[in-house]
Amino acid sequence: MKRLLGIMALALFVASFGLSQVYAGEVDILLQKLVEKGILTPGEAQQVGTETKEQVKKEISQGKSSSLPAWVQNVKLKGDLRLRYQTKHDKAANDYEKDTNIGRVRMRLGLEGKINEKLIAGIGIATGSGDPRSTNISFGGYNSKKTVVLDYAYAKYSALPWFTLVGGKMLLNDTLWEPTDLIWDTDITPEGAVIQLSKNINPNLALSMNLGALIVDTDTSSDNDAPMAYIIQPQASYKFNDDVSLKGALSFQSFHNVKGHACSKYASGSNTGITKIGSADATGNYVYDYQMLNPALELKVMQPFKALGLNVETLKLFGEYVNNLDVSKGASGFSLGFQFGHDKVEKWGDWQLRYIYAMLEKDSVLDVLPDSDRYGGATGMRSHEGSLTYGLGKNTSLGFDVYRSWSIIGAKAPETLIQADWNMKF
């Protein structure tokens, strides 16, 4: 009874002052007194004292003990700024050569708010003109003001540890996983809803699956069904040991009712039925649906050159393949690449080298999806891409990206694109 009263007295003391205000030393003194009076055994005192300290630590980390207002604790602000110099050399089919040099800026600002323990809302704005594949905006126009657009706005509901529902204008990596931007430019923020299922089977094996229904375009002018995309992507990650892991996914991305539908003005004009002349908007109606089967694989090795005495943090080898099942010819594509150096460039001296070889046949992928820097985001091309990123300091880096791309339909019309970026994250 005496012991119970002692523990209750301690609980009352802790509760009255709030865990964060009870200093570890004060708890220890109180526990010591309770031991001296024979109310608690030394073992019980140790247990209560240590568990109390752990609880305080946890509450501080959760922000509950913070003196900041609740809305500040529940909101995360993040963003980045990129200044780019870009030079491009085009050689058209008629041997007409053109060099263009431009300065560009990309600003992204995102806010993620915790509505409750299971629900998160994310909102992001970015520079841009509405092009789904770019948040860059070029300098010029006699110092004209630049436009900022809604980049994403989504809700994420984690109903169970293994079940998450995301809806709205979502981040691409909430929609599917891809080791390269062969099919989807990483700037795209898909619209619709995605169910994410995940389960860690054991410490080495994790399984997950994304099921998505995406709105591609609306059609209010006719009785036709609007284009939709349905995505299913089972994924598996396996850790062979602390240094070697493998991630694989097989997605089926079915773009329905695209056939016969007018293209986006931002399309690259490289699919059958679509035309784009110079910098004018793309026009035309799609001739096929795009039912893309896409296996993807990534092998990650930590400290791959340890045996040679070289300190290289990671090596990644990756690749993916795509085939449009709705088309019998000109329907496949692939990318292969590697990356080594630091997994993330976060501080001075961090570096990362990356190379990707990519090929897309004419109707392998919907021409409003692939990386817009790789031959203007067109299909019917082959491309080498090499990039180097070097850390200048905390959260700031310099990046150099070089693309050498050419057409695989008709004249080669090669293009060389060089980008120098100064990246800043906050």
Add this chain to the structure above:
Amino acid sequence: MKLMKLFTMAAFVVGIALPCYAEKIVMEGSTTVLPIAQKAAEVFMQKNTDADISVRGGGSGVGIASIIDGTCDIGNSSRPIKDSELEKAATNGKDIRAHVIAMDGIAVVVNPANNLNALSKKQIKDIYTGAISNWSELGGADQKIVVISRDTSSGTFEAFAELALDKAKVRPDALMQASNQAVASTVARTPGAIGYVGLGYISGDVKAVAVNGIIPSRETVLNNKYPIGRPLFMYTNGEPKGLVKELLDFIKSAEGQKLVETEGFVGLK
């Protein structure tokens, strides 16, 4: 429309199939806590024939990562959870609860013929890192110090390296032993030897020395006065329920704490 049906069916099948994995209790983590977990699981399963408990090692980091990721029911750890791990847990929506289940006290032992009765933590570090190699440098006999250590894969080694050596490397000529008992036996028969063992392995064959003036004992470990001691944890996600709660209650009970003592640790009862 067919495709929609396919999606709904796939989601339903996966949704039903995935949770079916969480039937038995999985304990994972610290190799120091491992013998306690194994012994407790063995006795608990004898008493509760329905219980199916799987106990795995992997280290404290693995145990904590697993409880955050939800791949185990109890994450064993010989160190407190780090702030970065708590932040990750909070991001993952996990409510990590700490349960102290025992204390780990490591006694520094010397051959009984040694006339020294006390050492400072710094002296112990100097001996184990090779800065001091003769007992005469510490006021003892002119005798070479024979350094005995646990093998590097043991939790006791890990704890000793952290608590007594500030993670400094043990001298390369130290004799590595595979168990607490082997360390105690080697120290007992080797003049000039020094070793370290769990508190439960102190016997008349070896002499436990005071560290920083504190004699290793159950009491000095429990009141945090002895410098080479630490709590051992089992972490759960949220307040334990059902069989997990029953198992933890058993480990914390007088019977469970007796098992803790038989494994060479300091019980809390």
